[in-house]
Amino acid sequence: MKICITAQGETLASQVEERFGRAPYFILVDSETGSFEAMQNPYAAGAGGVGPKAAQLLIAHDIQALISGQVGGNAREVLVAAKIAMYTYRDGGPVKDALARFTNNTLAREG
Numbered sequence: 001m002k003i004c005i006t007a008q009g010e011t012l013a014s015q016v017e018e019r020f021g022r023a024p025y026f027i028l029v030d031s032e033t034g035s036f037e038a039m040q041n042p043y044a045a046g047a048g049g050v051g052p053k054a055a056q057l058l059i060a061h062d063i064q065a066l067i068s069g070q071v072g073g074n075a076r077e078v079l080v081a082a083k084i085a086m087y088t089y090r091d092g093g094p095v096k097d098a099l100a101r102f103t104n105n106t107l108a109r110e111g
Contacts, residue, residue, distance in 0.1 A: 001031040003102065004058050005095045006068040010038035012096040016089050018069025021051035027095050028061060031103070051075025058084060067098050067107065076110075086110040 006023035007014040017023035024044050029036040043050040043057070051071070055078035058066065065085040079086055087107040089098040101107045 001064045002062055003029045003031055003065045003067065003099070004061075004063045005029065005089075005098050006066075007038070007095050012036065012099070013094050016067070016069065016091075016093060016095055016098050018090060020066070020068040020071040021054045021075055023054070023068070026054075026058070028063065029099060049074070052078050055079050055082070055084075058082075065102070067102055071110070 005027045006017040006020055007025040007027045008017050010025055012027065022044050023041050026039045026041055027036055028039055041054060043053045052074045055075045059082045063084055065087060066079060067087045067089050069088065069090045071079065071086055087102060087109055089101065089107055
């Protein structure tokens, strides 16, 4: 499964970013192999409509699950339509913690 975790930096030790559309980076993880890549969010500093644009980016990368603090309404609609599962992580910890909690099924699923 391909998972996206919103992040403030480029590594698994980076803090999880609470805001989906404004996240500086998306950490894309393959849950089967454990491999990951960091992708800079080109819409993070945009004037408006960044959530739906970021959601389209995830769709283009075949993401199946998103872990973030909060997802705005317009982005949520795009993600729901694409059948991307959304999970909430608001503990202020690193990406690796959010990933571990996802793997252990201890994150709250939205929608």
